[in-house]
Amino acid sequence: MTKKLLLGVEAIGQGAIDGGISGVYAYPGTPSTEITEYIQGNKLAVSRNIHREWSANEKTALESALGMSYAGKRAIVCMKHVGLNVAADPFMNAAMTGINGGLIIAVADDPSMHSSQNEQDSRYYGKFAMIPVLEPSNQQEAYEMTRTGFDLSEKLGTPVLLRITTRLAHSRAGVIPVHSATVENNLKLPSDPLQFILLPAFARKRYQTLLDKQVDFERFSDESPFNGIIEGADHSLGIICCGIALNYLLENFPDGSPYPILKITQYPLSSKMVKKFEKLVDKLLIIEEGYPIVEEQLKGFFDYGKPVSGKLDGTLPRSGELNPDIIAKALHLKSASCNAIPPLVANRPPALCKGCGHNDLFLALDEVMSDYGDGHVFSDIGCYTLGVLPPYHSGNTCVDMGSSITMAKGAADAGLFPAIAVIGDSTFTHSGMTGLLDAVNEKSNILIMIGDNESTSMTGGQDSAAFGRIESICKGAGVGSEHIHVIGALPKNHEKLVSLIRHEIDYQGVSIIIPRRECVQKAARRISERKKENSGLNVL
Amino acid sequence: MKCDIVLAGVGGQGILSIATVLGFAALENNLYLKQAETHGMSQRGGAVQSYLRLSDRPVYSDLIPFGKADLILSVEPMESLRYLPYLSAEGYVVTNITPFMNILNYPEIELVMDEIKRLPRFVAIDAEAIAKEIGNSKTSNMVMLGAATPFIDIALQSIEHGIREIFGRKGEEMVSLNLRALHAGREFALANR
Numbered sequence: 001m002t003k004k005l006l007l008g009v010e011a012i013g014q015g016a017i018d019g020g021i022s023g024v025y026a027y028p029g030t031p032s033t034e035i036t037e038y039i040q041g042n043k044l045a046v047s048r049n050i051h052r053e054w055s056a057n058e059k060t061a062l063e064s065a066l067g068m069s070y071a072g073k074r075a076i077v078c079m080k081h082v083g084l085n086v087a088a089d090p091f092m093n094a095a096m097t098g099i100n101g102g103l104i105i106a107v108a109d110d111p112s113m114h115s116s117q118n119e120q121d122s123r124y125y126g127k128f129a130m131i132p133v134l135e136p137s138n139q140q141e142a143y144e145m146t147r148t149g150f151d152l153s154e155k156l157g158t159p160v161l162l163r164i165t166t167r168l169a170h171s172r173a174g175v176i177p178v179h180s181a182t183v184e185n186n187l188k189l190p191s192d193p194l195q196f197i198l199l200p201a202f203a204r205k206r207y208q209t210l211l212d213k214q215v216d217f218e219r220f221s222d223e224s225p226f227n228g229i230i231e232g233a234d235h236s237l238g239i240i241c242c243g244i245a246l247n248y249l250l251e252n253f254p255d256g257s258p259y260p261i262l263k264i265t266q267y268p269l270s271s272k273m274v275k276k277f278e279k280l281v282d283k284l285l286i287i288e289e290g291y292p293i294v295e296e297q298l299k300g301f302f303d304y305g306k307p308v309s310g311k312l313d314g315t316l317p318r319s320g321e322l323n324p325d326i327i328a329k330a331l332h333l334k335s336a337s338c339n340a341i342p343p344l345v346a347n348r349p350p351a352l353c354k355g356c357g358h359n360d361l362f363l364a365l366d367e368v369m370s371d372y373g374d375g376h377v378f379s380d381i382g383c384y385t386l387g388v389l390p391p392y393h394s395g396n397t398c399v400d401m402g403s404s405i406t407m408a409k410g411a412a413d414a415g416l417f418p419a420i421a422v423i424g425d426s427t428f429t430h431s432g433m434t435g436l437l438d439a440v441n442e443k444s445n446i447l448i449m450i451g452d453n454e455s456t457s458m459t460g461g462q463d464s465a466a467f468g469r470i471e472s473i474c475k476g477a478g479v480g481s482e483h484i485h486v487i488g489a490l491p492k493n494h495e496k497l498v499s500l501i502r503h504e505i506d507y508q509g510v511s512i513i514i515p516r517r518e519c520v521q522k523a524a525r526r527i528s529e530r531k532k533e534n535s536g537l538n539v540l
Numbered sequence: 541m542k543c544d545i546v547l548a549g550v551g552g553q554g555i556l557s558i559a560t561v562l563g564f565a566a567l568e569n570n571l572y573l574k575q576a577e578t579h580g581m582s583q584r585g586g587a588v589q590s591y592l593r594l595s596d597r598p599v600y601s602d603l604i605p606f607g608k609a610d611l612i613l614s615v616e617p618m619e620s621l622r623y624l625p626y627l628s629a630e631g632y633v634v635t636n637i638t639p640f641m642n643i644l645n646y647p648e649i650e651l652v653m654d655e656i657k658r659l660p661r662f663v664a665i666d667a668e669a670i671a672k673e674i675g676n677s678k679t680s681n682m683v684m685l686g687a688a689t690p691f692i693d694i695a696l697q698s699i700e701h702g703i704r705e706i707f708g709r710k711g712e713e714m715v716s717l718n719l720r721a722l723h724a725g726r727e728f729a730l731a732n733r
């Protein structure tokens with residue numbers, strides 16, 4: 001048993017491999033991406049030929065994983081928090097069908113929005129779907145809870161949601177893995193042939209089954225070795241810590257907390273455990289990263305019972321991630337004195353790389369749009385979102401993946417002219433294609449610029465799902481060939497691109513311009529990998 | 541033993557190679573370790589930091605509390621100042637002096653250096669120049685690590701071992717180059733602390 005230095009996300013990847021998965025299904029998204037990348041680079045995963053290709057989006061990923069589970073094998077699905085919105089339909093219904101092979105849905109939340117457009121808390125989804133939620137407090141637990149999570153899933157016949165947040169995802173610690181990985185399940189169809197058929201008559205039965213299982217779910221939380229009470233001498237306060245909140249608390253009490261702690265890493269909340277804890281103490285403080293879901297559950301509507309504090313009464317901040325200082329403040333502990341940041345320190349916002357093809361797209365678009373004024377460009381999510389920031393003016397919206405096309409369409413429906421969507425190749429195949437079909441069917445007057453860098457760059461340069469086929473997809477959706485243009489995203493094509501944009505703005509209907517050039521980072525990686533291959537060196 | 545380090549730089553400068561070497565050394569010495577990294581959006585030329593915590597007792601938080609860092613190790617001068625709230629009253633700042641100017645409003649470098657010189661304990665080092673002297677400017681991060689070693693309570697041999705582990709794949713030439721960089725950085729810091 002050698003200790004490995006693993007990121008939280010890598011620990012999950014290792015746990016999934018050791019837990020006997022036959023497939024990982026995912027669409028990249030910070031801070032979840034490296035779970036899949038770890039599995040892709042793992043020797044055992046490669047030799048077992050575990051499924052490890054990227055999916056087109058989170059919904060297709062979850063459905064594929066459910067299909068693998070239907071066939072009796074174990075699977076993990078990985079996504080960032082907003083990805084679960086995309087996959088919400090199969091997620092809610094997988095809770096209804098239950099599973100055959102063990103199924104873990106790993107979702108990484110991003111409080112403080114380090115790389116996201118919101119900080120939604122996936123534990124609500126777990127509660128909404130009424131399935132067990134695991135929230136490990138450290139890297140070792142992330143490994144263990146993933147590895148054993150498949151057994152839990154199979155014992156209870158339910159998908160399990162594994163929720164982590166950015167700090168655990170992207171922090172490394174020593175992890176001790178088990179000696180050998182569980183063998184993969186054999187192919188085996190569900191014993192109940194109706195289990196996965198959610199026709200109303202059968203679905204009602206499945207729903208009752210799900211409701212009946214809640215008792216077991218809670219009992220398993222109660223008996224989980226990862227949940228429990230840590231004694232403390234001073235019972236004037238009891239602290240409930242969810243997930244990594246425990247670390248921030250213990251950081252303030254390295255020799256042990258004076259107050260009793262209830263450590264929560266598995267939901268649904270065990271009412272038995274919480275009640276037992278409540279009896280021990282005079283009042284409760286709830287520390288949880290994300291939304292105050294436990295606090296809401298425990299805080300009485302009429303303010304009866306023992307006082308409960310946390311995020312709702314302002315003891316802890318409502319937004320952003322936790323840290324040891326926030327908790328020191330909540331407990332009125334003395335923190336170390338510290339220096340201020342000198343005022344001359346300037347912000348260093350992220351920027352497009354030198355030589356990025358998106359730059360050529362924005363320079364041309366900005367030039368044309370200066371004739372029309374601000375407010376006409378609907379951007380989307382990816383490296384090219386940086387077009388909304390100076391020095392560019394190429395974007396007035398950035399909401400959710402795929403929304404550029406559909407919002408441009410809606411605005412065009414409302415009479416806005418011109419209405420221009422800017423979208424990346426991966427975002428287009430993730431969820432832009434369906435919106436394009438709407439626009440084509442209604443002959444909406446929009447121009448769609450697909451910045452095709454042949455890569456999913458924002459998240460580290462994963463392969464693009466429709467490499468080299470973007471224009472055929474547009475054609476297939478019904479856009480006229482004469483209004484689909486592919487052009488090199490290069491400084492020498494600036495004038496040509498400007499006049500193309502002008503020309504297609506004038507066309508009444510859907511037109512597509514695809515400025516195309518490989519992402520410079522992706523190209524650099526490709527070249528250095530080829531060099532390594534040629535030199536016969538093993539690439540990690 | 542406890543050493544809390546804020547590693548600072550700009551996305552693309554490769555500060556994680558420093559953390560990786562220290563991680564190896566820490567494991568070899570059976571130390572507890574947590575190392576929080578920046579991934580995602582800010583990797584594109586934004587400010588990036590890594591919180592590296594080494595101790596002979598269990599480390600709880602992945603983040604360093606304010607005022608508790610023993611060391612700020614920065615591969616860029618302005619970035620060394622961004623994390624001053626983390627520096628403890630007795631802490632050291634070890635920083636490279638070559639600015640990475642990818643923003644229009646980068647302050648005058650003299651003013652940045654004045655701020656650094658005002659700190660009670662610092663080492664300001666021209667890592668690029670030293671790396672070039674050694675023969676490969678790409679070793680500047682190992683020069684920086686070397687400059688930090690006097691303030692990290694881990695045997696130098698373990699850190700050297702870490703370098704061998706990390707760069708071994710790239711051949712003996714790269715190993716010895718990076719080892720020389722490490723030693724040059726260390727000597728500079730010992731002479732200029």
Ligand SMILES: Cc1ncc(C[n+]2csc(CCOP(=O)(O)OP(=O)(O)O)c2C)c(N)n1
Nearest residue numbers: 029083381382383424425426427456457458
């Ligand atoms: C629903 C959802 N899933 C994943 C992400 C993470 N994410 C943001 S942008 C992006 C991919 C962007 O790729 P592309 O559209 O090709 O643009 P590029 O970054 O390559 O310019 C991903 C995966 C997200 N923000 N939302």
Ligand code: SF4
Nearest residue numbers: 353356383457519520
């Ligand atoms: S990573 Fe690629 S797409 Fe993103 S800014 Fe850099 S060159 Fe452009």
